[in-house]
Amino acid sequence: MAKINFGGVVEEVVTREEFPLDKAREVLKDETVAIIGYGVQGPGQALNLRDNGINVIIGQRKDSKTWDKAIADGWVPGVTLFEIEEAAEKGTIIQYLLSDAGQIALWPTIKKYLTPGKALYFSHGFGITYKEQTGIIPPADVDVILVAPKGSGTSLRRLFLAGKGLNSSFAIHQDATGKGRTRAIALGIGVGSGYLFETDFRKEVYSDLTGERGTLMGAIAGIFEAQYNTLRRNGHSPSEAFNETVEELTQSLMPLVAENGMDWMYANCSTTAQRGALDWKGRFRDATQPVFDELYESVASGKEAERTIKLNSQPDYRVKLEAELKTLHDSEIWQAGQAVRSLRPENQPEK
Ligand SMILES: NC(=O)c1ccc[n+]([C@@H]2O[C@H](COP(=O)([O-])OP(=O)(O)OC[C@H]3O[C@@H](n4cnc5c(N)ncnc54)[C@H](O)[C@@H]3O)[C@@H](O)[C@H]2O)c1
Ligand SMILES: CC(C)(O)[C@@H](O)C(=O)O
Ligand SMILES: [Mg+2]
Ligand SMILES: [Mg+2]
Structure with missing residues (x-):
């Protein structure tokens, strides 16, 4: 990690220089990243990952406007676009990008597909931090990781296309496989982040809710x-x-x-x-x-x-x-x- 002086406080952060895209591709080469939800963050992260050469599939309800949007963005039904359950089954990394309320509703379904060694990825510390209210408690034998871009999924995509990037935080809640940290950082780079700063799920959600x-x-x-x-x-x-x-x-x-x-x-x-x-x-x-x-x-x-x-x-x-x-x-x-x-x-x- 690079030591950077932020106004007199030295922090260790991950830069694109020390963790280049090639390294992210290498870390993720055998993974299938299943993006569940194609609302605002879903498309931004999915398209950036795909353009960066990562193996991505989408899980989205078929009878929805966003299913059609996914097709318009080049995802192919039965090849890279599936119903939520099918995508969750195929994914080795499940990026849980439904709305926070949607994550609660779908949790019993998604949980079934969290077999040992998979990773569950969030872009918000909400579900895990407020577990008494959300009921989201992942099994102990999966990685639970987070990358939270500091901005809208729309900007994440626009900036990526312009050769720029949003900064993101990352956090590890469970590293069951020992690969959780590298998986998180590789995904953070893959979604097009500027630099990555480390946090935990609680601090992420507290700062995010306060900021917005x-x-x-x-x-x-x-x-x-x-x-x-x-x-x-x-x-x-x-x-x-x-x-x-x-x-x-x-x-x-x-x-x-x-x-x-x-x-x-x-x-x-x-x-x-x-x-x-x-x-x-x-x-x-x-x-x-x-x-x-x-x-x-x-x-x-x-x-x-x-x-x-x-x-x-x-x-x-x-x-x-x-x-x-x-x-x-x-x-x-x-x-x-x-x-x-x-x-x-x-x-x-x-x-
Ligand atoms: N919006 C952003 O730019 C942004 C930025 C940073 C982090 N986040 C986080 O990313 C995650 C996703 O946020 P978003 O704004 O992209 O979500 P969103 O509100 O756009 O919803 C995403 C998807 O969830 C689906 N969905 C909602 N309820 C559902 C249900 N009951 N069953 C099945 N599908 C359902 C919708 O069809 C949609 O495709 C959240 O945790 C959010 O806090 C969002
Ligand atoms: C884009 C924001 C406001 O940063 C995000 O936190 C959200 O919830 O949409
Ligand atoms: Mg938010
Ligand atoms: Mg935010």
Whole structure:
């Protein structure tokens, strides 16, 4: 493992240099990787692994839209695309990429195919960490491993095609065969990760649930709405409010942060902006800190898992979710966003 200094803390991580793709191919050459579920992570990981020369098959319900999507992506029924049980039987490594609620529902089925020496792979520590609630307890004679890409399966695929990659965490819950660790790292490289950092299942799920409820999705949407509302209440147009809240952030400032960091972005704005941002940054941190602490507590106590399992397992879950997403879609801020995006130069019809 490479020792890298992360802001003064030295961590051991796996880089693509020390564990190149050829090594991953060698480790996985006799394996059949069965990807169970073809939702968001499934396609990203499956297609990247296939393009990297790994032997991959898909397990997906036949009467589903994603079965058709898998065919459109080049998976062939009866050759590389199977019903879930058949794929689970054929796979030596079972990548369990159903939704977390789906993993609970299908567990009694999948468990039957976990014969000694196989590996069970997750991209989330959820099922194992909250085992009292999920009932997911694998047999002792299989490897239980995790690779969790830090981002959407859509980005995992897009970045791979662009010659880039998301970073991933990896973890070993059980190494029954003695090959579990190498299998996990090889799969992490195979799915197209940038570098891999080690974690455990509990830390993975705690950080992941905190991140997506926090700055990655929940907090950012909340802060956007709050600022947008303030501007609108004070007479600013939707165009002005949206540009000043979202469009400038995604189009101008975050790409600069991605390239060179927040410090560099600050250093390259006006002195007026620097003064104000430095003055207000602490206020926002202090105002949100208690919310983040409450969120982490809710994750660590299992409350978030309980709520997710309960609501995501209800028969009318999809209908209710779609109604909530429609409200978000129809809200003025995101409707204004749609109009703003349509006016981007690259979205204008060519003259
Ligand atoms: N979405 C992401 O980008 C992302 C990122 C990192 C980790 N993860 C993790 O990866 C795993 C998969 O997430 P996802 O977002 O790709 O899942 P998803 O919600 O897109 O669902 C994946 C598949 O599960 C199937 N499914 C759901 N319930 C089922 C059931 N009862 N029976 C049979 N099939 C069922 C669906 O048909 C779909 O093909 C999860 O553990 C998630 O936490 C997801
Ligand atoms: C893409 C995310 C938010 O990182 C993932 O954690 C998910 O659950 O979809
Ligand atoms: Mg998540
Ligand atoms: Mg995540």
